[in-house]
Amino acid sequence: MKTKRVLITGAAGFLGSHLCDRFIKEGYHVIAMDNLITGDLQNIQHLFGLENFEFAHHDVSKYVYVSGELDYILHFASPASPIDYLKIPIQTLKVGSLGTHNLLGLAKNKNARMLIASTSEVYGDPSVNPQPEEYWGNVNPVGPRGVYDEAKRFQEAMTMAYHTFHGLETRIVRIFNTYGPRMRLNDGRVLPAFIGQALRGEDLTVFGDGSQTRSFCYVDDLIEGIYRLLLSDYALPVNIGNPDEITIRQFGEEIIKLTGTSQKLVLKDLPVDDPKQRRPDITKARAILGWEPKVSRAEGLKITYEYFKSLPQEALTNKEHKDFTGYNR
Known part of the structure; x- marks a missing residue:
């Protein structure tokens, strides 16, 4: 039987590597x-040398060429943490627009099915909770987060246009907060930020009063949902995430308990357009994919904490992003 071939963009990132x-x-x-x-x-170095693995160092915002047949394309190339997309806003917009266009063209040429990684950020600061796929969102297109939020919304629109106009097989996953091994320790997102601060013996920074909520999905659960969606016959967006909602303040207290440290929570001003609620409605994922998360937050956090503790000391003390005053994303 012929070995199927899949192109994964953003492959050296957190989700791409998994x-x-x-x-x-x-x-x-x-x-x-x-x-x-x-x-x-380093996220994919264990795969180098395998017969069924190859790596291409390329920016998908430029023309993308892949020789031979392709069965599937998974587009995960994009800055995903606030510190990244605020630092490189133009690249973020380009990979969501030009990059998506290039890959949709490649999928059409290869007759390949394409799945794009969208995000819960398309819902903005939501006025409904939990967020179903039918909710159109509350997004500020000219705010600081607009470069990421609107790139993802445009990405969805272009993907659906290729599906309806060209008949291309497409899938859209809306990813909610995900965590696990291979996250960057100081990338500005709330979970690695909290754990990094705890490991360094610092107080944990909470933006706002800590009443805003998030829902954290362990990476293995997310990958399973993405895999099932790719192989399904459903073309409209599907939320993949864990509906177990928790406030940022409660989450910080969980991290302090997990790490056994004596730090306290320190409040700072809430940034512009920071969403107050984030919780997926996974009714569609349950019905269409037979999927729901299996890993509890306690179990997943323990694994993730052990991973961060195993990192070299220089990763822990790297101050490049340590003082970022960003979002509890």
Whole structure:
């Protein structure tokens, strides 16, 4: 039987690297593509040398060429943390627009099915909770987060246009807060920020009064949902995330308990357009994919904490992003 071939963009990133692992495990030939602007080759170095794995150092915002047949494309190339997309806003917009266009053209040329990684950020600061796929969102297009939020919304629109106009097989996953091994310790997102501060013996920074909520999904659960969505016959967006909602203040207290430290929570001003609620309605994922998260937050946090503790000391003390006054994303 012919080995199926899959192109994964953003392959050296947090989620992309876990997708590479999953598709290698399932017997696919994986073509991993990344420009390494936020990705790290260490995330996929264990795959180098495998017969069914190859890596291409390339920016998908430029023309994308892949020789041979392709069965699937998974587009995960994009800065995903606030510190990244606020630092490189133009690249963020380009990878969501030009990059998506290039890859949709490649999928059309190869007759490949394409899945795009959208995000719960398309809902903005929501006026409904939990957020169903039918909710159109409350997004500020000219605010600081607009470069990421609108890139993802445009990405969805272009993908659906290729589906309806060209008949291309497409899938859209809306990813909610996800965590696990290979996250960057100081990337500005709330979970690695809290754990990093705890490991350094610092107080944990909470933006606002800590009443805003998030819902955290362990990476293995997310990858399973993405895999099922790719192989399904459903073309409209599907939320994949954990509906177990928690306030940022409660989450900080969980991290303090987990790490056994004596730090306290320190409040800072809430940034512009920071969403007050984030919780997925996963009714569609349950009904269409037979999917729901399996890993409890307590179990997932323990694994993630052990991963961060195992990192070299220089990763823990790297101050490049340590003092970022950003979002509790």
